[in-house]
Amino acid sequence: MKFISALLLLLAACLASSLPVIQVGFNDVTIDKVEANMLQIATHSWELGTAAEALTELLAPSLSVFRSAAFPPPTSVTPADGNTTAMMNIAVTTVKQKPMNSMTLIDGDGAVGDPASLGVAVLLANWTRSDPADQSFAQAARSQLAYLTTVAPRTSDGAISHRASEVQLWADFVYMAPPFIAYFGALAGGSSETTLLQLAYDQCRLYRNYLRDDNGLWKHIVLGDQASQDFRHWGTGNAWAAAGMMRVLQTIMHSNQARQFDAQQADLTAWITEILAATWQHQQPSGTLTNVIDDSTTFPDSSSTALLAAVTYRLAVLTADYSLVAPANRALNYIRQNVNGDGWLLNTVDPETFNTPSKPGEYSPEGQAFVLLLHAAWKDFGASLSGTLPH
Numbered sequence: 001m002k003f004i005s006a007l008l009l010l011l012a013a014c015l016a017s018s019l020p021v022i023q024v025g026f027n028d029v030t031i032d033k034v035e036a037n038m039l040q041i042a043t044h045s046w047e048l049g050t051a052a053e054a055l056t057e058l059l060a061p062s063l064s065v066f067r068s069a070a071f072p073p074p075t076s077v078t079p080a081d082g083n084t085t086a087m088m089n090i091a092v093t094t095v096k097q098k099p100m101n102s103m104t105l106i107d108g109d110g111a112v113g114d115p116a117s118l119g120v121a122v123l124l125a126n127w128t129r130s131d132p133a134d135q136s137f138a139q140a141a142r143s144q145l146a147y148l149t150t151v152a153p154r155t156s157d158g159a160i161s162h163r164a165s166e167v168q169l170w171a172d173f174v175y176m177a178p179p180f181i182a183y184f185g186a187l188a189g190g191s192s193e194t195t196l197l198q199l200a201y202d203q204c205r206l207y208r209n210y211l212r213d214d215n216g217l218w219k220h221i222v223l224g225d226q227a228s229q230d231f232r233h234w235g236t237g238n239a240w241a242a243a244g245m246m247r248v249l250q251t252i253m254h255s256n257q258a259r260q261f262d263a264q265q266a267d268l269t270a271w272i273t274e275i276l277a278a279t280w281q282h283q284q285p286s287g288t289l290t291n292v293i294d295d296s297t298t299f300p301d302s303s304s305t306a307l308l309a310a311v312t313y314r315l316a317v318l319t320a321d322y323s324l325v326a327p328a329n330r331a332l333n334y335i336r337q338n339v340n341g342d343g344w345l346l347n348t349v350d351p352e353t354f355n356t357p358s359k360p361g362e363y364s365p366e367g368q369a370f371v372l373l374l375h376a377a378w379k380d381f382g383a384s385l386s387g388t389l390p391h
C-alpha cells in the first residue's frame, strides 16, 4: 500500500513537471466583442484576409489547415462545421467587388502579397458553393495565383516580391501569399499539388535567407527603395513570418503528399522554432514583447505578442515540446489584461507606421484578429493536452 502511494506520488510529480500549466484564457463574451470590432474596422486587403483566417480557426476550425481532415474540405458546410457565415461573407463580398480586369482578388495598396491573403477563404467558398455552375470563386482564385506566379516581380533566385512596382521583400509576405499557394496546391492534387507545395515552401526558405539575422530574428523589409527598407526586428514582422510558416507547414502535413515533403516539414518546424526561441528571450516582465523585439527601449506591442503566443501554442501541439509554453502563458495573461471591456485590444503598434503606438482611441484591425487567433490556438492546445483535439 505504502509502496503504491509512493509510486503514485512519484507519477504525479513527473506529470507536474512535464505537463505545462493551462493558463486561464478569454471568455466567449469577450471574444464575441473582439470579433465584432475586428469586422467593424478591417478594411485593407491583408486585414480582411487575416480576419477571414481568424474566423475560420475560431468558428469553423474543422475547415482550417490545423485539422488532419482538412483535405479535401466538405463540398457543402453543415452546422457541424461551425458558423462559416462571417468568413464566407468576406469571400463573397471580395469576389463580387473584384473588377473584371483585375488579376488580384482586391486592390492591394501596391502590395503583391496582401490580396492573396483572401485566397484561402475564396477557395473555401468555391469548394462549398451551392451552385456548381458558379465558377466565379475558382476563377478569382486561379487568377490571383497566376498573378503571384507569372506577373509579380521576383529576385534572381525566385523570391516573389511583396511590392508590385519593384522587388522588395517584407516579412509580412510570408503570412499573405505562401499559405494560399500551399492551400491551392493541396486542393489541386497531382503534379500541381507537388509544384505548389514546393513553391510555398521555397518562398518561406528564400524569405528566411534574405531576412534572417544571426540571432534568429527576421528583419522587416529588405531590397528596393531605400527609404522604406527596415532592418529592425519588428515584432509583427516576425509574427507574420512564424505564423505564415506554421500555416504552410500544417497545409503540407495534412495534404495527400505529406510524406514526400518530410524534409520541408522538418525545415519549417525548425525555422518557426528559431523565431520563437529568439523572441521569447526578450519578453518583458509584464508578459509583453516590445515593438522591436530585441530593442527594449521601443514601446510594448500587444499585437505581435498575441500572434507570437498563438504560434507558440500551435508549435507545442505539433511537437509536444512545451519549453516555450511558459512565455506564451505569460503573453496570454498580458493580452487578457489588455483587452478592454468593449473588446478592443489596447497597446498595439500602429499597423501602418510600424514604429509608433496606435493613437488614443484608434485600434488595430490585425491586432483584433490576432486575439482571435490566440484564442483558437490556446483552445487547441488545451484540447491536445487532454487528448480531445478533433481530427
Ligand SMILES: *[C@@H]1O[C@H](CO)[C@@H](O)[C@H](O)[C@H]1NC(C)=O
Binding pocket: 083, 084, 085, 086
Ligand atoms: C452565424 O454568424 C452570423 C454572422 O456572424 C450570425 O448572424 C448568425 O446568427 C450566426 N448563426 C448561428 C447559428 O450562431
Ligand SMILES: *[C@@H]1O[C@H](CO)[C@@H](O)[C@H](O)[C@H]1NC(C)=O
Binding pocket: 075, 123, 126, 127, 128, 138, 139, 141, 142, 187, 188
Ligand atoms: C472548386 O471546387 C470544386 C469542387 O466543388 C473543385 O473540383 C475545384 O477544383 C475547385 N477549384 C479550385 C480552383 O480549387
